[in-house]
Amino acid sequence: MLKTFEQNNYYIMFDDSLISDDIERCFDPQYWEQLNKVTGSATGRGTTWFVQLDAIQGALRHYRRGGLFGKIISDHYVFNGWEGARSIAEFNLLQKLNQLEVNVPRPIAARAIKHGFFYQADLLSEKIPDAQDLVDILQQRKLNEAEYHAIAIQIKKMHQAQVNHTDLNIHNILLDKQGNAWIIDFDKCYEQTGSEWKEGNLKRLLRSFNKELNKRQIKWDMQDWECLSKAYHQ
Template structure:
């Protein structure tokens, strides 16, 4: 990881993955003018999918949610460059990949300081031809083997002592090769011990139950048993 801090800007990036000028990497107009925007997705904000020289990537600007987000959309209290949300997520993704967890490769992160606050962005590799569990389960049930893969991937994440504070089925993807991916590690962190891990699993279970009522996904409580059994398998 290369780090550059100048004036009120800080950049962190992987020189092997980012060949474009790092200061341009977070400029949507740059990608539009070079005709390298390959798609977008609307969530809390717009995530832009762009084709870099090396890989397809997702460009995300950090935005607040909830009622407070309506007042302060995208500014955060500054208490040090390494405490910015973009740097924290960049490093967390690196740690997870080093631990063998299927997460997107981090390409670059940026933070811009203005007085006591900052704004931030993250550029990460786009998971190729993947859909989240909600989109898949709205169309078809999953087999037991796939639920077991999900359980093993969550187990690997927990073995790395990473607490995914928003572990839900929107943040679990399956690609065309039937590989499971976990995404969106904003506000997540490394945590010692084991006491929090069951709560993480319960959060995931609640997200399945919620989407059954909300979107009538193809899922039943017994399916979560396959996730739990694979998760607890000591050979994982």
């Protein structure tokens, strides 16, 4: 069941069916370390901490800016209401996609802390078990037709839900050991009407394949793209 918790300077949204831990402390990595529940981490723009909850594993992320501006103001954003906070917006978007049975992480808890005209944000979401992103897999082997079909179906379902994934790339698509495809990282993504933008998502994904082909020599070629594209458009 979704619940909210609000004080003067912070707002928390959480699913109490997925977390029973101290909701006010669960966004602090040290809290999980003290409980000996940190199972790993990954480093990108910041550090994502993997933590063990009662029934599932979670991925805890503090929102950070990228680029040159991020070096000046690393993790503060202009406040324009709790619902506009990036963590709350991503939580709500993941919740909608889960209800529509798109394979995305389940949102567990989101927090925004207000500091004057600015805020900081954190999100705890499900860590997909036994899954790797496409970059890691394609450095080892080619994908088969069924796997490209599974990826295409999830992208299509996301688009049918009218969700624009503004950073659709092969780092943000996972495959688990059962061959299921998952889409992750919905920061700055949003619902959008119409259909014109959907081909833009696909073009961005194609650029990502080509980029990693040149950068990491992934095992991929245009025939693979045609397989994915055909499954998406059928």
